[in-house]
């Protein structure tokens with residue numbers, strides 16, 4: 083019984099085929115808590131590799147940043163900072179080291195180890211975990227606001243610090259490009275469809 087349920091859920095993770103599973107989804111619905119709206123956000127998010135020049139409204143950006151502020155952090159230490167790159171001047175500086183897929187807004191997320199909680203048992207510093215949570219809040223809220231987005235990690239942090247010295251007292255954790263998708267190249271890639279089945283991801287003990 084448990085296995086059947088897991089494999090049904092696993093089928094649902096094949097986003098492309100979702101329409102074919104409407105019936106199954108109906109059956110599973112009775113097991114779900116929470117809102118379908120949240121699952122819709124998770125399902126509609128994808129990594130956008132090309133943006134057009136259409137701007138991000140100030141009110142949407144404000145909502146996204148507020149979602150970043152609401153993120154939890156270990157012991158509530160809040161070691162994270164967000165730099166908003168949207169002026170022509172700041173984007174031009176950033177583009178010297180990363181084109182950011184042409185997004186009109188890029189949020190740089192950084193953190194300071196010195197401001198984060200350190201787990202006493204093994205000395206692990208929570209700063210990067212806290213930064214990942216903030217970035218995830220930003221990413222999902224951007225999706226909810228109808229904006230395409232892209233989590234960028236493939237960059238050299240010291241180059242970012244060089245062109246944007248305001249960031250230099252923090253570790254640069256990652257960047258989120260936000261905007262509207264370019265007509266063709268802004269669509270999801272084939273990687274978006276590829277997820278391990280739930281049976282492989284989840285180990286029941």
Ligand SMILES: Cc1cc2nc3c(=O)[nH]c(=O)nc-3n(C[C@H](O)[C@H](O)[C@H](O)COP(=O)(O)O)c2cc1C
Nearest residue numbers: 127128129130233234235236237270271273274275
């Ligand atoms: C931590 C992290 C870092 C990533 N960095 C990059 C990146 O620098 N460049 C890139 O093209 N994609 C990057 N991605 C996007 C992933 O490749 C993408 O999430 C994955 O292939 C699944 O596709 P999807 O996001 O469309 O579902 C990153 C994603 C995450 C979560």
